[in-house]
Amino acid sequence: MMVYCGKPSRGCQMCRTRRIKCDETKPTCKQCAKSNRQCPGYKDEFDIIFRNETKATERRAKKAEKKRGAFEPSLPSTAVQREGSAGQEPISPVTSEDTLLSPFAKEVVKSPLELAIIPAIEIPMDTKASCHFVSNFILIPQQGSTRGFLDYLVPLLKREPNESHLQHAFNACSLASLGNRVGPAQTVDFREKATYEYTLALRRVSLALQHPEESKSDGLLAAVLMLGMFENITAQKMGDFAWGSHIEGAIQIVKARGRKQLRTKTGLGLFIGVRTQLIIHSLTSGTAPMMGADWWLHDAIKDETSAACQRINLHTAELRAELTQVMTTISRKPENVAFILSLLRRAQALDAECLAWMKSIPEQWQYKTLCWEDNVPRGDYANAEVFPGRVDVYNDFWIASVWNMMRTARLILHSLAVRCAAWVCSPVDFRTTPEYATAARVCEEMITDIIASVPYHLGWHAKRRHLFANKDLSGFACGEDDCMKGLAGYFLTWPLACVNGQDYVTDRQRAWVVGRLRYIGDELGIKYAHILSQLHIRIPSMMIVRDSLVAQPSANYPMAHNFVKMISTSARDMTPPRGYTMNAMQHRQTLQKEAQEAGKAELVAKASGAGGAEDAEDVHKVAKNWLKV
Structure with missing residues (x-):
């Protein structure tokens, strides 16, 4: 008053x-x-x-x-x-x-004069971490826009009690994120507190899942998603599998909640958040989306443009899972060749939808080329801020992330097309096929576009605001918009990992991409980027090798049925070695299996690279998961 x-x-x-x-x-x-x-x-x-x-x-x-x-x-x-x-008055209270x-704590701060002569009040660790996370990861839609990220957390955290599973999961992510960006002296304290909060959140989530009503609540689903995000931020051992288990748990909760969850703004936002994580999980693991793509798309559209992108990605995940299974089971017969060619045409049709999406995108979604960079200081690509070429800018991080999701879909679709062509033309070199030539052209273009978006994510919007024609960035829940944001690195991790694994990337591009992944892990605190930077996966060539390793003998030879019959006939006449209990046919099958397993191990070893001993186990498991061998 x-x-x-x-x-x-x-x-x-x-x-x-x-x-x-x-x-x-x-x-x-x-x-x-x-x-x-x-x-x-x-x-x-x-x-x-x-x-x-x-x-x-x-x-x-x-x-x-x-x-x-x-x-x-x-x-x-x-x-x-x-x-x-005269002219004086007593000291007023x-x-x-x-x-x-x-603004950070409910504490009374003295006047500026008193602050000059007394120490500043220390802000609690939890308060610092919460403000850091909100200002780095929660993207609030602008007026008249539906673009946002984790914006459902704001109303949920206001409703949830301080000791709820969501509050503890939020605290774990906040402390872990800030702990990754402070000095080494404070990192241990933040890490221990974050782990403690994570443990409390897991315990309360486990208890909540035992109650029929609470297990379907918005708060519980948001807490599970935050636990998955914690794994990406911390990248602890078995981080990839823990992230996958959290996402699978979130999917089961969404399934149990049914279609009525789409009636509220918060429920729809959570549903789309789970759907986004499902796409990445399906594409990295080679499994089909649970409940099918149509189930995730029906009545769940918040933004038409982004929903169209997610629809293509869901169908891409379904096609990849189907192709991976087919490659391990069918033999080379005329009807099977026709079936593989039909899968190839499906990949090409989805790629045509990607191209149509890019051409028909609304004006506010268009990106602009800000400038061109021509050189790298001292040729140090691993530490260069910009790769020589275009530097593109977007209206906000969310739009840029949707663009890169569509570009990674095209990379995957062309790898599937090349795998189909390689299976059909075997034993002819697949690099002689027209599908490979088309894939090389399109993938090189997509790689260039993703690389051109990276400087915008990693600081150009903050350091060179005077070069931007449109300065209306989407707003974070608090703090300044024009500074380095952890969300930008979080959005970049998946597309950069896909680029790093492409056959069509040059050595200089790969060195630069690996350097940017390490930068995201070091400077923006998304530690999972460190593991991805150590992968030496090459797509589609490694997948084609993998297809031949896991396939049955009948999948590799035109006269497979005669070949197997010939082996069976000759095996009956072979004398088993002295002291050997298996017959000759079993012995041959054992040797074939050992050779197959050795080939798989060699393939995974190449994909894992030569990472540090501390991360070697995680890198090995991630590589094995991506290749599914």
């Missing part, structure tokens, strides 16, 4: 504190100049006359008046004279104009 407080002194704060008459000379009064003191200046006239008096402040003022009244009779005569001298409420 704004109240009129009478006619107070208009003197500077220093003279009022010293209780002497101020001559009100501006900008610096002469009393401060004579005593060699720094004059703090004068308050605004409106603030002098009107003060925002709350009930709590009124109570403090009355209490101070009573105390002052009790001691007034014993005041020294000099003090009485000073108090009654502390009111709301002399205090500020910290």
